[in-house]
Amino acid sequence: MVVEQTNFDLYWHHSQIRRADRERLNGHRGITLWFTGLPSSGKSTLAAALETVLYERKCRTYILDGDNIRQGLNRDLGFSPADRMENIRRIGEVANLLRDSGIINLVAFISPYRSDRKTARDLSKGDGSFIEIFVDCPVEICETRDPKQLYKKARAGVLKEFTGISAPYEPPENPEIHLHTDVDSISQCVDKIIAYLEGNYYIK
Numbered sequence: 001m002v003v004e005q006t007n008f009d010l011y012w013h014h015s016q017i018r019r020a021d022r023e024r025l026n027g028h029r030g031i032t033l034w035f036t037g038l039p040s041s042g043k044s045t046l047a048a049a050l051e052t053v054l055y056e057r058k059c060r061t062y063i064l065d066g067d068n069i070r071q072g073l074n075r076d077l078g079f080s081p082a083d084r085m086e087n088i089r090r091i092g093e094v095a096n097l098l099r100d101s102g103i104i105n106l107v108a109f110i111s112p113y114r115s116d117r118k119t120a121r122d123l124s125k126g127d128g129s130f131i132e133i134f135v136d137c138p139v140e141i142c143e144t145r146d147p148k149q150l151y152k153k154a155r156a157g158v159l160k161e162f163t164g165i166s167a168p169y170e171p172p173e174n175p176e177i178h179l180h181t182d183v184d185s186i187s188q189c190v191d192k193i194i195a196y197l198e199g200n201y202y203i204k
């Protein structure tokens with residue numbers, strides 16, 4: 001449910017410490033690494049593996065994982081197109097706040113709709129702090145992995161509106177990073193992301 005805003009007498013209250021100050025303290029930029037892909041493509045696995053590497057490099061990080069957020073902040077939302085849109089709208093806003101906090105946030109949501117990912121990206125106002133990572137893997141391979149047995153439940157008709165089976169997935173057209181998890185290992189995928197972050201001076 002989206003509540004329309006009726007009060008426009010709202011002003012952003014700036015504090016004395018700005019994003020640039022926090023980034024200087026952290027020694028890196030506040031960025032979002034937005035993982036998108038089919039269920040079981042590897043978003044959560046890669047976000048966790050990458051976070052470990054970033055932590056060892058003394059980066060401040062936090063993972064926003066779809067399954068975790070749906071147990072709390074977004075527990076009122078289901079899987080209809082409208083609820084999926086609201087799911088991503090909220091997490092786009094949280095990611096934006098975390099960028100402002102100077103943290104490297106790793107977002108691992110299926111985020112199946114291009115327009116919703118664009119809405120999340122647009123909050124960064126083109127400042128280069130939103131990095132979309134397409135976790136690409138053929139649905140047949142994802143289905144053989146199925147660590148949560150969700151494809152099995154979707155095939156049995158227990159789970160409705162399941163992305164890749166009975167609900168659409170719109171692949172990114174121009175992701176900053178395109179991974180193929182059916183070809184590259186977890187550590188090779190992590191190395192590719194680190195190389196991108198180093199090559200573009202996001203981390204030292």
Ligand SMILES: Nc1ncnc2c1ncn2[C@@H]1O[C@H](COP(=O)(O)OP(=O)(O)OP(=O)(O)O)[C@@H](O)[C@H]1O
Nearest residue numbers: 038039040041042043044045145147181184185186
């Ligand atoms: N190169 C790879 N990268 C990531 N995961 C891989 C790779 N190769 C195999 N896997 C396996 O694929 C599975 C991916 O599951 P994971 O829960 O990370 O997917 P997910 O994209 O987060 O799915 P969901 O949308 O359901 O949360 C894991 O069991 C992982 O070990």
Ligand SMILES: [Mg+2]
Nearest residue numbers: 043044067108
């Ligand atoms: Mg996951």
